[in-house]
Amino acid sequence: MAKEASNTNSSVTTKPPPSPSPLRNAKFFQANMRILVTGGAGFIGSHLVDRLMENEKNEVIVVDNYFTGSKDNLKKWIGHPRFELIRHDVTETLLVEVDQIYHLACPASPIFYKYNPVKTIKTNVIGTLNMLGLAKRVGARILLTSTSEVYGDPLMHPQDETYWGNVNPIGVRSCYDEGKRVAETLMYDYHRQHGIEIRIARIFNTYGPRMNIDDGRVVSNFIAQAVRGEPLTVQAPGTQTRSFCYVSDMVDGLIRLMEGDNTGPINIGNPGEFTMLELAETVKELINPDVEIISVENTPDDPRQRKPDITKAKELLGWEPKIKLRDGLPLMEDDFRTRLGVTRKN
Numbered sequence: 001m002a003k004e005a006s007n008t009n010s011s012v013t014t015k016p017p018p019s020p021s022p023l024r025n026a027k028f029f030q031a032n033m034r035i036l037v038t039g040g041a042g043f044i045g046s047h048l049v050d051r052l053m054e055n056e057k058n059e060v061i062v063v064d065n066y067f068t069g070s071k072d073n074l075k076k077w078i079g080h081p082r083f084e085l086i087r088h089d090v091t092e093t094l095l096v097e098v099d100q101i102y103h104l105a106c107p108a109s110p111i112f113y114k115y116n117p118v119k120t121i122k123t124n125v126i127g128t129l130n131m132l133g134l135a136k137r138v139g140a141r142i143l144l145t146s147t148s149e150v151y152g153d154p155l156m157h158p159q160d161e162t163y164w165g166n167v168n169p170i171g172v173r174s175c176y177d178e179g180k181r182v183a184e185t186l187m188y189d190y191h192r193q194h195g196i197e198i199r200i201a202r203i204f205n206t207y208g209p210r211m212n213i214d215d216g217r218v219v220s221n222f223i224a225q226a227v228r229g230e231p232l233t234v235q236a237p238g239t240q241t242r243s244f245c246y247v248s249d250m251v252d253g254l255i256r257l258m259e260g261d262n263t264g265p266i267n268i269g270n271p272g273e274f275t276m277l278e279l280a281e282t283v284k285e286l287i288n289p290d291v292e293i294i295s296v297e298n299t300p301d302d303p304r305q306r307k308p309d310i311t312k313a314k315e316l317l318g319w320e321p322k323i324k325l326r327d328g329l330p331l332m333e334d335d336f337r338t339r340l341g342v343t344r345k346n
C-alpha cells in the first residue's frame, strides 16, 4: 500500500487504510490493476479510459447511466478483453472488485445538471457515498472529480485551494456546487474515519473532442455555431472570464494525481484566462470569420471570473498544461465537423 504523504489535512488520519485484495501480493498470479471509471462514457471519462487502456497492465470497468454520456465514446473498447461496460446508476450500490476508482459520474454542463437538480444532488451525495463504501469494502484508492464551482462566484482571484469559496446555497446552480462540496466532505470524512486513500481534483473548464454537440457549454456551443454558420451566443455581459484546459492535459493531471501521494484537493486547469467575448472572437477568427457575435441573456449566479492557481499541481504533481487554447480549438473543430458533416470551405 502506498504511503499516504498528503499535503493538506490528512495528517489527522486516524486509521490505516483497509488492505487491498490478497491477489495484489500473490506470488504466482500477477493480477492486472483493475480500475473503475464512473461516468466513463462521458466526455472526460472516455478520454481517461483511452489513456488507461493504453497500459496493458490495466483492466478498466466503466459504469455509466448514459444521461449525458454515450456508448459511442467507448466503441473502440467494447469487446476488448481488458474492458467492461456496465449500465449502472451510481445512486445504487455497486459490488465490483477493483484497485482504483476514478469517480466522475455526474452531469457537468449547467443545462444538464440544472435539468433535474434533485437527481444531481443524489448523484453527488449518494453516488459518492456508494463509491466510498465500495472503496472501503475492497481497499481501493478513490479519486473524485470535483470542480472549480466549489469556489462559486469567487472573491479571490486567481483561486487557490485554500479559498473556501463564495457559493449560493439555495440557487439554481447549488445542486451541483453544493453537491460537489458535500462530495469533497464525504471524501475527507471517509479518509479520516476509515483510512480510505482519497484524491480530490478540482477541475476547471475543460474542452475537446467528443463533447456533446448540444452540450450547452460555451466552447462546444461556439464551435458548433461557427461550423454551422450560426451567430455565436455570448451570454451577457461577455466580460465574465473562464480558463480552458484541453482534455489530454486534464487526463494527464488526473492520472498523476491518482498515482501520486497527495490527497488534494488540487486545482487542475489551464491558467490562460479569457473573457467570453474574447473566446467568441478567437473562435470566429480561427473557424468562421463570417459569423456574427450576438449578446444573449445570461442565467442566474453565473460566476464572473475564474482562473486556477496551479502552483500546487506544478509542485506536487509536476504537472502543467501544454496545449494553448489557439492550438486546442482547431483539434476540436475537426471532430465537430466530422460529426456535423460540414467540411471546411477552401
Ligand SMILES: NC(=O)c1ccc[n+]([C@@H]2O[C@H](COP(=O)([O-])OP(=O)(O)OC[C@H]3O[C@@H](n4cnc5c(N)ncnc54)[C@H](O)[C@@H]3O)[C@@H](O)[C@H]2O)c1
Pocket (backbone or CB within 6 Å): 038, 039, 040, 041, 042, 043, 044, 045, 063, 064, 065, 066, 067, 068, 069, 070, 088, 089, 090, 091, 103, 104, 105, 106, 107, 108, 109, 123, 127, 145, 146, 147, 148, 202, 203, 204, 205, 206, 207
Ligand atoms: N468538463 C469540465 O469542464 C468539468 C469541470 C469541472 C468538473 N468536471 C467534472 O468531471 C466529471 C466529468 O465531466 P464531463 O465534462 O466529462 O461530463 P459528462 O456529462 O460528459 O460526463 C459525465 C458522465 O457521467 C454519467 N452520469 C451522470 N450521472 C450519472 C449517474 N447517476 N450514474 C452513472 N453515471 C452518471 C453521464 O452519463 C456521463 O457519461 C464530472 O464529475 C464533472 O463534474 C468537469
Ligand SMILES: O=c1ccn([C@@H]2O[C@H](COP(=O)(O)OP(=O)(O)O[C@H]3OC[C@@H](O)[C@H](O)[C@H]3O)[C@@H](O)[C@H]2O)c(=O)[nH]1
Pocket (backbone or CB within 6 Å): 107, 108, 109, 110, 146, 147, 148, 149, 203, 204, 205, 216, 217, 218, 219, 221, 222, 233, 234, 235, 236, 240, 242, 276, 298, 299, 302, 303
Ligand atoms: O452559449 C454560451 C454558453 C455559455 N456562455 C458563458 O460561458 C461561460 C461558461 O459557461 P459554461 O456553461 O461553459 O460553463 P461554466 O463555467 O458555467 O460551468 C463549468 O465550470 C465548471 C464545471 O464544473 C462545470 O462542469 C462546467 O460546466 C459562462 O459565463 C456562460 O455565461 C456563453 O457566453 N454562451
